[in-house]
Amino acid sequence: MTNRFSDCTSLLKDHKVLEILSEFSPEFVGSIPIGVDLPHSDIDIICELRPSILKVLESFSSYPNFQISEKVLGNVSSIICRFRLGSEKVEIVAQNLLPREQIxxxxxxxxxxxxxxxxxxxxxxxxxxxxxxxxxxxxxxxxxxxxxxxxxxxxxxxxx
Incomplete structure (x- = not known):
């Protein structure tokens, strides 16, 4: 296995991504934490959707390829924020569920x-x-x- 999980965790820490999202109970999920990622796999972060999240997500607007969209994922309304941290793609999904209840x-x-x-x-x-x-x-x-x-x-x- 590679140290990609460790590298991505360091990258998130260096840019204070989880710290910025802390009031929304962020979780680093997906294929990277369990070692079934490919080089192009996103850093997936899930968090709880609250009224203030859009303002907080806007704080990432200075990063390349920044975009925010709304989408229904698994019958759940979601806010999705995407941007790049260096060579890594980040995707933050906020739903009106506690992160550990999200699919x-x-x-x-x-x-x-x-x-x-x-x-x-x-x-x-x-x-x-x-x-x-x-x-x-x-x-x-x-x-x-x-x-x-x-x-x-x-x-x-x-x-x-």
């Missing part, structure tokens, strides 16, 4: 548990599927033989 956090916890159970060969298989263009959830679902929507079946698998 991206739940997926990461389930995927991390599966990786611990299945080992390095499985992790490398996930990476191969992702290199083919699959999402992390789709890669896990296919390798586990789960049918249907990979986002919901992965949650169901995690509840077993």
């Amino acid at each position: 991206s956090y739940l997926h990461m916890v389930i995927e991390e548990k599966i990786l611990k159970e299945k080992g390095e060969t499985f992790r490398l298989s996930v990476l191969e599927k992702k290199k083919e263009g699959k999402t992390t959830e789709t890669a896990f679902a296919e390798l586990l033989g789960l049918e249907g929507d990979p986002y919901s079946t992965l949650l169901e698998y995690g509840d077993m």
Whole structure:
């Protein structure tokens, strides 16, 4: 494994990203923390949506490729902020849920548990599927033989 998680954590710390977002309970989630990231994978941060978040997200407007949008993700209204920190792409998603109740956090916890159970060969298989263009959830679902929507079946698998 690389030190990408460590490098990204340092980058976030150097730019005080999590500190700036602290009132919104930010969590660094996604493929990087669990070691199934590709070089182009975003730094994914989730946080709680509150009225003051837009003003706080605007504080990142001086970074390259800055943009804010609204989107429905998994039936949940979300504010998405994107920008670059050096060579890394950052995506912040704010939802009206506590971060540890958000689907991206739940997926990461389930995927991390599966990786611990299945080992390095499985992790490398996930990476191969992702290199083919699959999402992390789709890669896990296919390798586990789960049918249907990979986002919901992965949650169901995690509840077993």
